[in-house]
Amino acid sequence: MDIAASRPLAGDPAYRQRLRDWLAAELPRSWRADDVSYAPPSFEQRRDYEARLHAAGLAGMAWPKAYGGHGLTLREHLVVNQEIGRLAMPESVNSIGKELVGPILLAVGSEAQKRRHLPAILEMREIWCQGFSEPEAGSDLAGIKTRAVHDGTVWRVSGQKIWTSGAFRAQRCLLLARTGPAEDRHKSLSLFALPMDAPGITVNQMRQINDSREFCEVFFDEVPVAEADMIGGVNEGWMAAIGVLEIERATNRMYRSWRFENELKHLVAACRADARLAMLLEDGHYRQRLGASLSDIEVLKHHVQDAVDSLADGGKIAARGSLMKLHWSEAHQRFVALAVEMLGKAPADAGPAVRRAQQRFQHLYLSARAETIYAGTSQIQLGIIADRILKLSKSR
Amino acid sequence: MSSVTTEIPDDFVASAQRAVEACTDLSAADTARRLAEDGLLGVMAGDDVGGLGLPMPFALPVAGAGAGGLCAFPLTETLLAARALQDGHPVAAQAIVEGREIATIAWAGTVDDRILGPVAWAEGLRWLLALADDGTVRLLDLAATAHTVAPAISLEVDRQMVVVTLADPATDAPALDAEAAAALRDGAVLLRAAELLTGATVCFEQARTHVETRRQFGRPLAAFQVIRHDLARYTLWLEGLRRTLDGAARRAGTPAGALAARAAFATAADHVPTIIEGTIQLNGAMGFTWDLDLHRHLRRARAAGDVLDLTGARDWLAAGLIDGTLPLDPAETAALDTRQAECA
Numbered sequence: 256m257d258i259a260a261s262r263p264l265a266g267d268p269a270y271r272q273r274l275r276d277w278l279a280a281e282l283p284r285s286w287r288a289d290d291v292s293y294a295p296p297s298f299e300q301r302r303d304y305e306a307r308l309h310a311a312g313l314a315g316m317a318w319p320k321a322y323g324g325h326g327l328t329l330r331e332h333l334v335v336n337q338e339i340g341r342l343a344m345p346e347s348v349n350s351i352g353k354e355l356v357g358p359i360l361l362a363v364g365s366e367a368q369k370r371r372h373l374p375a376i377l378e379m380r381e382i383w384c385q386g387f388s389e390p391e392a393g394s395d396l397a398g399i400k401t402r403a404v405h406d407g408t409v410w411r412v413s414g415q416k417i418w419t420s421g422a423f424r425a426q427r428c429l430l431l432a433r434t435g436p437a438e439d440r441h442k443s444l445s446l447f448a449l450p451m452d453a454p455g456i457t458v459n460q461m462r463q464i465n466d467s468r469e470f471c472e473v474f475f476d477e478v479p480v481a482e483a484d485m486i487g488g489v490n491e492g493w494m495a496a497i498g499v500l501e502i503e504r505a506t507n508r509m510y511r512s513w514r515f516e517n518e519l520k521h522l523v524a525a526c527r528a529d530a531r532l533a534m535l536l537e538d539g540h541y542r543q544r545l546g547a548s549l550s551d552i553e554v555l556k557h558h559v560q561d562a563v564d565s566l567a568d569g570g571k572i573a574a575r576g577s578l579m580k581l582h583w584s585e586a587h588q589r590f591v592a593l594a595v596e597m598l599g600k601a602p603a604d605a606g607p608a609v610r611r612a613q614q615r616f617q618h619l620y621l622s623a624r625a626e627t628i629y630a631g632t633s634q635i636q637l638g639i640i641a642d643r644i645l646k647l648s649k650s651r
Numbered sequence: 652m653s654s655v656t657t658e659i660p661d662d663f664v665a666s667a668q669r670a671v672e673a674c675t676d677l678s679a680a681d682t683a684r685r686l687a688e689d690g691l692l693g694v695m696a697g698d699d700v701g702g703l704g705l706p707m708p709f710a711l712p713v714a715g716a717g718a719g720g721l722c723a724f725p726l727t728e729t730l731l732a733a734r735a736l737q738d739g740h741p742v743a744a745q746a747i748v749e750g751r752e753i754a755t756i757a758w759a760g761t762v763d764d765r766i767l768g769p770v771a772w773a774e775g776l777r778w779l780l781a782l783a784d785d786g787t788v789r790l791l792d793l794a795a796t797a798h799t800v801a802p803a804i805s806l807e808v809d810r811q812m813v814v815v816t817l818a819d820p821a822t823d824a825p826a827l828d829a830e831a832a833a834a835l836r837d838g839a840v841l842l843r844a845a846e847l848l849t850g851a852t853v854c855f856e857q858a859r860t861h862v863e864t865r866r867q868f869g870r871p872l873a874a875f876q877v878i879r880h881d882l883a884r885y886t887l888w889l890e891g892l893r894r895t896l897d898g899a900a901r902r903a904g905t906p907a908g909a910l911a912a913r914a915a916f917a918t919a920a921d922h923v924p925t926i927i928e929g930t931i932q933l934n935g936a937m938g939f940t941w942d943l944d945l946h947r948h949l950r951r952a953r954a955a956g957d958v959l960d961l962t963g964a965r966d967w968l969a970a971g972l973i974d975g976t977l978p979l980d981p982a983e984t985a986a987l988d989t990r991q992a993e994c995a
Contacts, residue, residue: 266985266989268982268985268986271981271982271985334981334985337981338981341981513981516979519972520972520979523972523973527973536969536973539962539966542965542966542969542970542973543962543965543966543969545968545969545972545973546917546964546965546966546967546968546969546972547917547921547965549914549968549969549972549977550913550914550917550918550921550965550968553895553910553911553914553915554891554892554894554895554914554918556898557891557894557895557897557898557911558891558894560894560898561894561897575890578886578887578890578891581887582887582891634880636883637879637880637883637884637887638876638879638880638883640883640886640887641879641880641882641883642879644883644886645859645879645882645883645886647859647862647863647873647874647879647882648863648871648873648874649873649874650870650871650874
């Protein structure tokens with residue numbers, strides 16, 4: 256059943272109820288991180304589940320139907336994200352494809368690229384990774400050294416990328432490479448849809464602080480890339496993509512507010528499940544911090560609503576996405592630190608509900624350290640706000 | 652960054668600011684008359700009592716103008732009292748709207764305790780709304796109620812802050828039942844957040860101008876990354892507050908509005924003093940003088956936490972979260988927004 260097939264949608268309570276019904280029926284309890292029976296699904300299970308999410312009308316909401324999307328608006332995208340966020344479901348294994356590659360292709364990709372890649376992303380036939388950062392170019396992307404040289408037939412890519420999540424299982428890499436003089440900085444960068452099964456690619460997985468091995472370093476040795484796999488023109492793709500990325504910073508993983516709220520409710524429920532932890536819920540100090548976390552979530556929700564309203568009304572987000580990114584990443588770190596602190600006071604013989612919460616929040620605490628680093632560090636976001644919103648002088 | 656809310660036309664905001672500026676150095680009685688002539692005191696009160704009957708979003712820039720202009724008059728309390736009294740006490744409400752009589756509200760203490768305050772005061776004030784232990788609100792006619800007034804110990808210098816001691820517990824019938832009292836408090840939380848936002852915005856813009864024009868080490872202060880990041884962080888806080896305040900005002904009078912109002916107030920009370928303290932720092936030694944008004948805004952912001960309890964706002968949020976009584980289901984909020992859009 257495609258829930259998105261009937262209209263009207265976003266303002267219709269029946270639409271939301273259909274989404275809820277589908278999720279209640281199709282998301283196994285054991286996949287929910289707030290359930291005592293939690294057993295994380297395998298990659299293949301997550302991939303197949305995401306394909307079914309799309310088929311049911313819960314992914315690709317605002318992408319055109321011609322490219323596999325549902326042809327709806329950001330308002331339906333918001334409703335779906337609210338419902339997804341309320342459940343502690345597994346994170347997408349193709350968020351790069353859906354939230355980065357898709358919007359870039361829609362904006363600057365060729366017709367053939369759109370028709371080839373967009374349906375494949377939504378149907379989970381193509382998992383993408385992001386090849387932007389390099390050992391010497393993290394925040395300063397204009398300093399990348401990976402180079403693509405045209406040999407008269409194809410582009411040849413040589414260099415190294417790092418912190419490339421999921422590269423070991425990706426079919427494609429959204430690759431940023433230098434195609435002109437290094438001194439031209441941003442103006443000599445091009446984007447490619449690089450096939451990860453091409454010859455000359457070496458992928459090494461790296462152990463992260465949360466014990467995951469999603470991070471990879473990827474080496475490219477004269478890797479051939481067809482001309483048709485360049486996204487946008489030579490030295491043009493990146494500049495065009497920047498505008499898309501601004502919007503994405505505000506709209507990707509829009510479910511965060513509601514997932515954050517799910518985590519907050521989970522913490523409270525876990526505390527209620529244990530007499531000693533329940534006392535913390537009566538403690539003024541912890542109540543103040545819980546109230547502050549809820550306040551942070553409310554602010555985040557209003558940022559999201561503002562972004563959706565602006566875009567739906569034809570406005571622009573510009574650098575305001577940095578406000579949202581900075582707020583949620585820092586607020587979430589504060590909250591998960593609180594959760595770990597509270598749950599750390601549980602007795603050693605705490606029951607399964609508390610142990611599940613301890614496991615979830617310990618993992619979230621460590622994982623959240625990345626949230627103020629990826630997609631532009633907090634320092635980069637502050638710089639963007641100073642430059643682009645406040646337009647503060649830089650000159651001598 | 653100049654408006655307290657994006658919901659209201661700029662000319663309405665500007666006229667509220669002009670009206671408040673025109674009251675500088677006027678007595679409380681003259682201020683009341685002047686603001687009444689401009690229609691500001693009855694912005695939310697119904698036309699039966701001479702008000703404009705406008706929804707809550709229109710009150711935000713009025714309260715903000717009072718704070719931004721460092722107005723001595725208890726403007727926020729007047730706006731709320733006029734609306735709260737319009738049904739049960741229309742004669743008093745009309746007198747307040749017309750600026751003939753002055754009202755205020757005591758947010759701390761109860762009539763049963765007899766000690767109320769700190770209270771934002773004004774000379775010649777007649778009406779005092781005060782809480783009772785049973786959650787209702789009593790209306791005290793100070794002309795007929797035995798009481799004493801003493802200065803409160805407060806950082807505030809522009810507004811007169813006092814402690815009112817009643818000779819006897821008030822025994823007359825409540826002016827507002829518990830539900831109406833809760834609505835009064837919801838409105839106060841929202842308008843106080845608007846005051847805080849405006850005060851911080853005034854200081855922020857002053858500091859922004861300063862760092863763009865003040866040169867040290869051969870370049871503007873704004874060119875130094877540490878200063879750019881300070882201002883960027885203040886912008887993060889101000890814009891988050893502004894958006895939450897907008898949402899709270901749009902949903903005023905509903906459970907979702909009460910939730911957003913508490914979040915806005917908690918955010919404001921957390922960050923606004925820090926922002927203003929930061930703007931004093933950015934102004935260097937001049938920030939530490941009476942030549943700049945920054946400290947006056949800081950005093951008012953700090954006093955706001957005394958007048959309306961910050962920890963109470965956070966605890967209200969925590970209690971609702973723990974009890975499961977907050978309207979956190981997005982379906983509820985969506986239904987509310989749909990109804991409001993249809994009404995509009």
